[in-house]
Amino acid sequence: MPARTTETWSHGAVMLDKEHTRFALWAPDAKQVTLLLYPLQAGQQDTAPLSVPMLAQEHGWFVVETASRAGSTYRYAIDNDLEVPDPASRAQESDVHSPSRVVDPQAYTWQHPHWQGRPWHEAVIYELHIGTLGGYEAVERHLARLAGLGITAIELMPIAEFPGARNWGYDGVLPYAPEASYGTPEQLKHLIDTAHGHGLMVILDVVYNHFGPDGNYLGAYAKEFFRDDKHTPWGVAIDFRRPEVRSYFIDNALMWINEYRFDGLRFDAVHAIESPDFLGEMAKRIRGSVAEGRHVYLTLENEHNQASLMQQGYDAQWNDDGHNALHVLLTGETEAYYEDYAQDTTGKLARCLSEGFVYQGHVNRHGEQRGEPSGHLPPTAFVLFLQNHDQIGNRAFGERLSQLCSEPALRAATTLLLLSPMIPMVFMGDEWASDEPFLFFTDHHGELAEAVRKGRREEFKAFAAFQDATQRAQIPDPNHSDTFHASRPHFEELDFQQDGPWVQLYRQLLALRRDEIVPRLPGSMAEGCTVLAEGVVSARWRMGDGSLLRIDLNLSSDAVLVDPVAAEHLLFDSRPAAQATPTDGSLGALTAQVSMTPGHGDRT
Numbered sequence: 170m171p172a173r174t175t176e177t178w179s180h181g182a183v184m185l186d187k188e189h190t191r192f193a194l195w196a197p198d199a200k201q202v203t204l205l206l207y208p209l210q211a212g213q214q215d216t217a218p219l220s221v222p223m224l225a226q227e228h229g230w231f232v233v234e235t236a237s238r239a240g241s242t243y244r245y246a247i248d249n250d251l252e253v254p255d256p257a258s259r260a261q262e263s264d265v266h267s268p269s270r271v272v273d274p275q276a277y278t279w280q281h282p283h284w285q286g287r288p289w290h291e292a293v294i295y296e297l298h299i300g301t302l303g304g305y306e307a308v309e310r311h312l313a314r315l316a317g318l319g320i321t322a323i324e325l326m327p328i329a330e331f332p333g334a335r336n337w338g339y340d341g342v343l344p345y346a347p348e349a350s351y352g353t354p355e356q357l358k359h360l361i362d363t364a365h366g367h368g369l370m371v372i373l374d375v376v377y378n379h380f381g382p383d384g385n386y387l388g389a390y391a392k393e394f395f396r397d398d399k400h401t402p403w404g405v406a407i408d409f410r411r412p413e414v415r416s417y418f419i420d421n422a423l424m425w426i427n428e429y430r431f432d433g434l435r436f437d438a439v440h441a442i443e444s445p446d447f448l449g450e451m452a453k454r455i456r457g458s459v460a461e462g463r464h465v466y467l468t469l470e471n472e473h474n475q476a477s478l479m480q481q482g483y484d485a486q487w488n489d490d491g492h493n494a495l496h497v498l499l500t501g502e503t504e505a506y507y508e509d510y511a512q513d514t515t516g517k518l519a520r521c522l523s524e525g526f527v528y529q530g531h532v533n534r535h536g537e538q539r540g541e542p543s544g545h546l547p548p549t550a551f552v553l554f555l556q557n558h559d560q561i562g563n564r565a566f567g568e569r570l571s572q573l574c575s576e577p578a579l580r581a582a583t584t585l586l587l588l589s590p591m592i593p594m595v596f597m598g599d600e601w602a603s604d605e606p607f608l609f610f611t612d613h614h615g616e617l618a619e620a621v622r623k624g625r626r627e628e629f630k631a632f633a634a635f636q637d638a639t640q641r642a643q644i645p646d647p648n649h650s651d652t653f654h655a656s657r658p659h660f661e662e663l664d665f666q667q668d669g670p671w672v673q674l675y676r677q678l679l680a681l682r683r684d685e686i687v688p689r690l691p692g693s694m695a696e697g698c699t700v701l702a703e704g705v706v707s708a709r710w711r712m713g714d715g716s717l718l719r720i721d722l723n724l725s726s727d728a729v730l731v732d733p734v735a736a737e738h739l740l741f742d743s744r745p746a747a748q749a750t751p752t753d754g755s756l757g758a759l760t761a762q763v764s765m766t767p768g769h770g771d772r773t
Contacts, residue, residue: 178230180417181257181345182243182271190237190271194245194255195413196390197229203246204233207268218244228413229391239273253386257417258330258346260354265332265342265384274428277358284365286432286464287321289484290549290690293587293679294372294594295320296557298607299328300335301657302597305352305360311660312367318600318672319679322370324435326558328357329376332383333612335653337558338374339437340381340611344421354429361430370432372466373425377418378441379403383617401441409444419454426465427458433466435487440472452482468552474526474540479550485592488551490527492560494518495582498704498724499555499574504632508534515706519698522589522708522720525551548590548695548710555579555586556596558607565629565644567606567656569598576602577744577759578724580674584743584761585722587678588686590693590710595675598658602671608645610653618648670745681740685765689714705729705756715768721756728755734764 178193185191192204205218223231223245237243242262244252254261258269295315302308308323315323327338330346338348347357361371379401380387387394394414399406408414425431434455439448452467459465469478469486479486493510494517497503503511510517510527517527525543533539543550554560561567570579579602586593598605613621626644629635635644645652668676692713699707704725710718721731733754743761756762 178226178232180420181255181259182237182269184239184271184273185234187273188236188238189234190241191232191234192223192237192243192245192255193230193232194223195228195230195417196245196247197393199229199231199247199390201225201248202231202390203249204235205244205246205252205268206235206237207242220246229393237271239271239276241271242268243271244268247390251386251389253389254343254384256343256385256387257421258343261330261343261346261349263349265330269346272354277355277362279358279430280362281365284430285462286466287368287370288464288691289466289592291687292322292370292466292592293320293682294322294324294552294592295597296324296326296554296594297597298326298337298558298656299348299351300338301607301653304350305347305356309360309363312364312369316367316369318676319683320369320595322372322432323364324372324594325374327374327376327437330384331381333614335610335612335650336381337562337609337611339376340383341376342381342384344375344377344418345424358429365430370464370466372433372435372468373429373431374435374437375422375425376437377407377421378438379407383613396443399443403441406441406443409442409447415447415450419451422451422455423458426455432464433468433484435468435470437470438472439469448478448483449481456482472539474528474543476526476529476541476543476546476550479546485550485552487557487594488521488525488553488591490517491521491551491553491591492555492557494521494527495555495585495724496560496570499570499578499582502573515700515703519700519706519708522706523695523698544695548693549592549690551591552594553586553589553591554594554596555582556599557594558596561596561607562609562656565632565635567608567645569602569604569606571602571604575759581722581724581743581759581761583674584678584741584763585720587675587682588718588741588763589708589720590686590690590695590712590718593682600672600675601669603658605658606655608652608656609647610656611647612653613648622646622648678741681763685740686712686718689716689718693718701731701756702727702729707731712765712768717766717768719764719766721760721762721764723756723758723760726758728757730754731756731762734762735766738764738766740765 183191202223204221207218221235223233226232246252255269259272260270262268328348329341330343330348331341334350347354364371395405396408466484497507497510497514521527525546526540528540529542530538625647626641635641689712696709696711705723707721741763
């Protein structure tokens, strides 16, 4: 086989036709690599594999084309010693240490092949964890309910193959392989296809900043994949300067978008990616691969608040600043990262509602400047939320806001969330004010399990409630199966045919968003936010049709005078209907009011 340039090879097993597959592995530290191929029928797993020498190519590649059908399993033998799964495995036989499986990307027949997605300004995102809901097939049972509620997109926590049968997903080590314990690649495609049939977009959370601690063999034969001079909270940094490394992740993103037809990707913790231009290249490659007319969205989690990335191919960023300010006002908690929002909390919330980020170059509690100016961006460039997997699961006992603040306060904050022009995201269970925990869970064993257990408890050592080792010992063990089962939503106990008050609230607010907010969102910009008192703000947005959206939010314990709103302009009052709306121009304690004043002319 003639030598080719680095850019030619695709990582992993690529089917050339129904009978033949090309296998390619980047292993610059290996002297030789052998493909161990198991073209076996069920019940013959004890049969010795067929050994196929792979041919050394330029730049550390080993490649071979051989007879191999979809469903065949294989490993790579490095220097006749170490046997490893394919780091670009499209599916695993059972777990991260098992053989990899050849997958035919054309095997699934799409029922909604002409789905083009939805405009971003229509997004109402529902974050969920596939494993706690029972796998790919089980999630399908919730799609009609979510669409009926007013959700327009589901966002899956990471599904890349991880060690064991239960994990948040952020310990993934085989990013091309959908987690086997959740179902097959075809079942995942069926979930996405079914969601599209309900008018739901599907967004995938991907982790490109690190690998998990168990099952990643890259360092044994491709040390250049990492750089010892840079470290992240998860270990040595990935070396995105290498073209082989960049293509590994970019091709993975392209696979999810074009083969699985995900409508978007959420990139986890990109502040840990030590390469200034990689994210720009990623967005450019994805945009260039998508057919004209198809809606595909790219969102970021980024502690650096790099507003400039929203002008380099990215649509939005998770707005942790908005969450943190609201959380402090709702709960009074100011420990750990909430300390950055303890002073002038109301002013910080006002900045968020009028300019997007709170930290736009401002100095944080560590004396470091954080963020870039963001006031020029539209509100739809920010994904706002009251809770997500991190903000619940990184609590010692996984408590939700329904346990941490009063019901009227949560209703008011939910009104802001669902009717502001920012893109709202809710976490599974929010729609019925669930009080079930969402804990941090893994399925590690041996020394690693003990290290994770100890590390989890040491994380809370600085908190006042966990100064004593006895107190920390009460924190649930991430590896115990009870921790996982406690985090599973108890849907069977709920009767969604008989809507409770919270489901009714969500349904009403999301109908208002659909009818009154979404049609006016294109071209909208913030017009400012006034602090009326501690915990009280009045935010205003000029909508695309010239109308003025105003949200008055009072998270204090006292009523506050506000400019009166004409009755015909009032869209919503967060207080239950049984409570009369005051006529004296006051905004009641723990209340949100939303109004829309007609504009003059179309600004879209």
